[in-house]
Amino acid sequence: MADTSTHEQFDPLATGGMRRRITSKGIVYGALSVFALIYIAPLLIILLNTLRPLEDIVRTGFIALPDAETMTLRYWGEAWGSFCIGGTCEGVSRFYKNSLLMTIPATILSTMIGLLNGYILSKWRFRYDGLIFGLITLGVFMPQQMTLLPWAFVLGKLGLSNTIAGLVFVHTVQGISFTTLFCRNYFVSIPDDLIKAARIDGAGFWRIFRRIILPLSPPIVIVTVIWQFTGIWNEFLFGTVFTSGGNQPITSAIVAFSGSGTGERHYNIEAAAVIMAALPPLFIYIAGGKYFVRGLTQGAVK
Amino acid sequence: MQAHTPNSQTSQASLGQRLANLTPQMVLAPTIFLAFAYVVGFSIWTIWISLSTSTLLPDPTYQGFEEYAKLWGSKRWTVAYQNLFVFGALYVVGSLAAGTVLAVLIDQRVKFEAVWRTIYLYPLAISFIVTGTVWRWIFHPNTGVERALHDMGWLAAKFDWITDRDLALYVVVITGMWHASGFAMALILAGLRSVDGDLVKAAQIDGASMPRIYRKVVLPTIWPIFIAVTVVLLQFAIKTYDLVVALTQGGPGVATTVPAIVVYDLMFQRGQIAQGAAAAVMILVALAFVLVPYALWSAWQSRKEGARHG
Structure with missing residues (x-):
């Protein structure tokens, strides 16, 4: 019998003759290329403008090729180290550091807690476990706007207002909902007999976690880390509301300099800063590849 | 067990x-x-x-639904809600349509499939702030397409949607579609891959053309995926905030204001936290309108499924 790979064998273009086949293939690749251009062009244009002198950009706008003679990388340096944002001229480096200091701990913490929670909620039974899982899942859908005032109060009480630690806390709590959901749905597919056998052998809670669950979890850890890292790095509202000045993450810094309509614009430097802000999640996306898509489908369909 | x-x-x-x-x-x-x-x-x-009389700071005095009434009486909020409907509808339908076209194209056993997929999906990895800033430069008449057309000698060219009260919202829609259609593509493609090949073969033997097979056989069988994608995209639309801040800051005027922007302004710019909270609650209500029916429907579906398999 045909297996599930029958889809591979069916050739949608095999219905016509040779010529029709070539033209329809041509149409497919043509359409794919046009779309590809639409997706790549905007970021590529901005990337090229990081190399152009300001006079050039002011004269011709963004949509033009850089001139080989005046092309320079120095705007990247200025964007990183000496560009003035909100009165201080230290470039985006400090905001970049803030983003890293916020994103990395929050990603690690929420992933670790999510692993434990997922293990408990998929492999241990106790009263109200379904209800508890439902409650945690609801956190995924909470609009940020509903949490702004309570968070502001809680962070104030904890003495974490306007600190990176406060943002780490907020993102960890918010992230636990996602990571628990991901991990629980992944661990459900681990056979319960495996756990049962381990228990009969006298293995306890932590031992089962270390010996059975953890060795099986790299795929879901990768998915969760990618999802959390890109999500927290790209987040804007919490960063803007709960921190100010030099404690803001990179997304807030970009809005701070590109949103203010006053003064002379430094398009080339701003473009370099914008590209820098896009690089970490882009890198993760390209390195993570199929895991990114997997997280997407899991996060969406559930 | x-x-x-x-x-x-x-x-x-x-x-x-x-x-x-x-x-x-x-x-x-x-x-x-x-x-x-x-x-x-x-x-x-x-x-x-x-429900309280809070203004700049929380104040526990109860005053009922007064702030909700004031909110719905303000033009800014009604415009924001209307924008949400227009934006949400166009953004969801547009992203679904573009995503379907892309998924069907990739499904034609093309070479370098992973490369195409990577290209269409990458906008989802970058932030709304970066996306909005990039597209603002491209849409703005001083720096973007209009400027380039002038430079090419077409001096009468005009492309100033982003500064036009009546058209600025469509700039947000286009940018949102650019960001989300790859997501729709990824899920729809996964759906297409799950369709039984025999079904397609049978239709081919009956002499149906490929576009017809997709329209009549393949796409209808994966309709649950379209519903799932729609629900997720509607959620994105209701929560839309950063994209608009980076792209148009809600302007020109209030032309592209969305509910989440009103919440921020009321809470942190105007010191009317009670009304801001009321607006936040309305966002929650909008989400519930999308998610509760979907959750009920999913539960009903899986129960039906369970009954079928005994």
């Missing part, structure tokens, strides 16, 4: 054993506390503020 911690067995067990049996609950306890505080506590808190 599941590993158990039955209480009956532990009755003769030592205290240490009993404690060991409680480990899962104890490890989960902090999360339960946080999730309860976050989901239930924060919601009640914000709802309570929305």
